Amino acid sequence: MRTDPAPSLSDAELRRFGRHLVLPEFGIEGQRRLKAGSALLIGLGGLGSPAALYLAAAGVGRIGLVDADVVEETNLQRQIAHGYAVLGKPKIDSARTRMLDLNPDLVIERHRMRLDLENAVELISQYDVIIDGTDNFPTRYLVNDTCVKLGKPNVFGGVLRFDGQLSVFDARHGPCYRCIFPEPPPIEFSPNCAEAGVLGVMPGVIGCLQATEAIKLLAGIGTPMIGRMLIYDGLDLSFNTMRIAKDSDCRVCSKASEDIVLTETVMVCAAPVGGTIRAEALQGRLDAQEPLIIVDVRSPDEWLTGRIPGSIGFPKPELEKALAQANGAPLSGLPMDQDIIVACQSGMRSSASIKFLVAAGYDPKRLFNLEQGMSAWPGHVTF
Amino acid sequence: MAVILVPSSLRRYSDQQSRLSLSAGTIAEALARFAERSKDLQNHLFAGKTLRNFVVVCKNGKDIRLLNGMETPIGDTDEVQIIASVAGG
């Protein structure tokens, strides 16, 4: 891809980047290309932390940072761009401080937001190289699809437990993320780092490799990881490079740019467990005053928009935590020998909650998902 | 015997082994052998008889979609790598 070299380097830059300048493959031209180049880092967590520091130190001229989160103590096991001194502060601010300390000539553009359907094209179009340091499947698919649409290279990294993966997805020259993984795994097969754990140094390794690939792309040196995927196994200490193929029927990169429509990726369960109940049927059972337990797994904020009368509020994350701690015993207020209706806004979180209830020992025959959730509830609500 | 390289997310099905030796003539046979170890694993790798689309399989470092898919022959010295999609960051 190669950016056009910037006109010149200052004396300070010539001093700072001396170790780059003596590399024959890189030299002053490579350094000037980096200075003229730009990179967008999406996510400043475990992957984005080291990537941000190395891109800054290496002399990439303009770096965009996208992250909506603030620094929390649990981040510090791996997110080394931040620290105790900045707990509670936005990650984009703490990363910026560290980056400018390494390279005061940098231009850093802060975007304190989550990447979404509304802002993805606008944000990604402003940069030469995109670095995917996100921590969830829906955002990764959005990064991929937008990069394909705009013809941008997507430096992909992913980690979980002791596994790491790296590739450069550039649909102009090779496969995209969807060619390899057309859809996210169902929820029950896709734990995140909070649930499954990750050795803190794993994203450090992969994030540094992402920075390396981004620098190579901007400087126009070496062979990028296009059409290959690195599989890093931290327990075995093995690095395997796999040759991966473009899918000629890929639902994104086989299309012309203007035909690519960005969509939201919704995480779903593989197979529904338990029964379902429609809103009218539930209303009927309530009218008949049947003994029913209704659990609303939405967040307390969402309860303010109205709840089914008599329902018990139990936000999904807390329900999951309580079930994990219950060791197979029934939770208080949720006996195992009565019908339980589980409701959320659309039926998605409630479906996932039912899986957790079944896994914790509840009888799937006594669990019912409210179809389409509160969005389809026509009856009375209480506040 | 061919070797299956197991990602850490699936090692609870391989007694925590990263490499499993088994005899099989094709990728399909090798994966079926591996999946026999548990119903959960079977369900993780396959939807009915089809390989799930969030699981990538390589033979000697090459995506089997570049080869002969599930019917790709494998021999004694071949490595079959299972790659599970990971999104953590």
Ligand SMILES: [Zn+2]
């Ligand atoms: Zn594609």
